[in-house]
Amino acid sequence: MTLNIAIIGAGIAGITAARTLAQAGHRVHVFEKSRGAGGRMSTREGVFGTFDHGTQYFTVRDPRFSLALQTVPGTTEICRPWSANAVRVLDPLGHVFEAARNTKDAHFVAKPGMNALVRHWAKPLGTAVAYQTQVSRLERSAKGLWTVHAVNSTSGKDVTEKHAGFDRVLLAMPSVQAEQLLRNSGKATASAAWLKAMAKVEVAPCWTLMLAFPNAIQPDLHIGPQWNAARSTHHRVAWLARESSKPGRGKLERWTVQASAAWSTEHLEDAAPRVQAKLLRAFSELTGIRAEPSHAEVHRWRYAKTITPLGVSHQYNPANGLGTCGDWHLGHRVEDAFVSGLELALTVCKSAHRL
Incomplete structure (x- = not known):
């Protein structure tokens, strides 16, 4: 089954997840608030x-x-x-x-x-990565599809956007920002157990x-x-x-x-x-x-x-298609972020094969 997947964050975790899912035949759309890929692997x-x-x-x-x-x-x-x-x-x-x-x-x-490493890995994704686009809220319809509410600033002014029709949404962003986005999206978005665990990171x-x-x-x-x-x-x-x-x-x-x-x-x-x-x-x-x-x-x-990391490589809820990844799940190293993004993507792929 081919899935339509939104990934929020174009650091190494998000780009690793996006590449893995795209190579498995899924459609990916990455939303990044900055002007380029990299996250904390940034260069001034x-x-x-x-x-x-x-x-x-x-x-x-x-x-x-x-x-x-x-x-x-x-x-x-x-x-x-x-x-x-x-x-x-x-x-x-x-x-x-x-x-x-x-x-x-x-x-x-x-x-x-x-x-340069993250940008090189992001290049094959092409226009599937939307830069200067900050996600503000997630919404799930009665049919189980996700809508991503975002603000796009590429034109020099803030433009409100809605991107609908996603089967899965993966958050590849710092724990505090991921937790806040989930809270902004309503109680039905993430379980209380997730939010409690993330608050301890x-x-x-x-x-x-x-x-x-x-x-x-x-x-x-x-x-x-x-x-x-x-x-x-x-x-x-x-x-x-x-x-x-x-x-x-x-x-x-x-x-x-x-x-x-x-x-x-x-x-x-x-x-x-x-x-x-x-x-x-x-x-x-x-x-x-x-x-x-x-x-x-x-x-x-x-x-x-x-x-203090979360202690697991990722979180994923197959019931609603929501997941999280990032170095904060395992530690602070670049390869922690890579492993987190990879394992979340593989989990999503395995779940899709069971449908």
């Missing part, structure tokens, strides 16, 4: 180059994820290992106090930015600082420390990475600094200039780089890293 582009201001790298532990990376045409050209000089661990003063951890897990990045926010030092660009020369990535115990900063050390990123000296979950939570509603100043000060303390950056900006992720 500007005159000074790119910044991976969301996901910094990914690991490959699951054999299904490894198989996809090796067999999807063109993917091996996009994904490259990143040595990162073996990730250091820093104390609040910038001193390396612990050797690299988890070195058995290779670090990989997509080039020219992290979003904890996802921490993250402030990200992006810095560029174009005056430092010289062959084989960079400023500051000799390492390219580090985890930190500084109360403000959890992670630092030299963006220009990643494959395919160019030589211009650029850094990405991600704040700790606790500090980001405490300062979640602070004004961006204040956050930028505090993180820049911490960056200087940790790296010893006192030069004034030519470019500095911050980005706030309200839902960045899963602290």
